[in-house]
Amino acid sequence: MNLTDFSPAPNQGGHPELYETENRAVDPGNLVLDALAELAPWRGRTLVDLGCGSGFWLAAYADAAEVIGVEPDPELVPLAAARPGGARVLHGSAEHIPLPDASVDVVHARFAYFWPPRCEPGLREALRVLRPGGTLVVIDNDWRNGRFAELLRACAGSAAMGSGDRTDSWWAEHGAQRTEVRSEWAFESRADFEAVLRMEFPDGTADRWLEQHPEATGLSYGFVLFSVRKG
């Protein structure tokens, strides 16, 4: 399959073990999962984790009737498939989801593909595989709230992934509901925190922030969820 929209992720694709450390530190109170369940319950339903990477989050949906991971990076597909829990993992991408029309109830895309603008083909494809009444929820960074947002705004390279205003207006034009979740990253050690921050902001932004916060082992982190319901 020619996945022309595949854009390798430097964090998940380039450093799968360190990205695992990052995911373990994300949102220790599960506020994001609670908000996702509120927006689009998956219990007893079929859920797709689009751009599932190495599959860290697949186990979180254990009470779904079926969990399907979709991932374009051929190195990551087997890692996701090897996770306990029995999720089906397919090679595909946002613009090429290898599933029939109207076959799933919930699609999540967590920090994957949906960096507005230019996401129409993926949005069309997610809506194609959703059943009427089903919901796409995209998990993105909050560019305004939380200390992580300070780093995003300070890092020139992050601009490629969006900005608060541009992202918000694109989703508003596409009829999405916007939900903020104020959470945190909490690492077990300073060394892990430093390594993850340097992976995410390798241009010196992380070094400067870490110098200014010598005791920190985490930071406040704002998420924004954009949800679109298929009518």
Ligand SMILES: C[S@@+](CC[C@H](N)C(=O)[O-])C[C@H]1O[C@@H](n2cnc3c(N)ncnc32)[C@H](O)[C@@H]1O
């Ligand atoms: C930052 S990682 C997030 C992985 C996973 N969702 C998580 O939160 O652990 C971004 C993922 O999106 C995948 N990706 C890249 N291009 C994509 C596309 N066009 N459609 C779907 N996923 C894509 C990458 O291969 C990578 O696994």
